[in-house]
Amino acid sequence: MAKYIAALDQGTTSTRRIIFDHDGTVVSVAQKEHNQIYPQPGWVEHNPIEIWDRTQEVIREATAKADVLPGDIAAVGITNQRETAVV
Secondary structure (H helix, E strand, C coil), rough: CCCCEEEEEEECEEEEEEEEEECCCCEEEEECCCCCEECCCCCCCCHHHHHHHHHHHHHHCCCCCCCCHHHHHHEEEEEEECCCCCC
């Protein structure tokens, strides 16, 4: 039976995964920063491959720290920067 909820937050400067137990207590956290690219004043860009890689890394790391199996996670909430587009 699934016992945990996971959150995946892809923010402006980093990607983070948090795993919570049934009571809402944080079981584990993993976070990785990604590079900020400034092509001109007022602009910020990110490497989408780096973000994808960081996402995979924090998923694996938080899961290992919590010592849970993927089937132990009942649901995943995802947030993102909202203003990001990959074209």
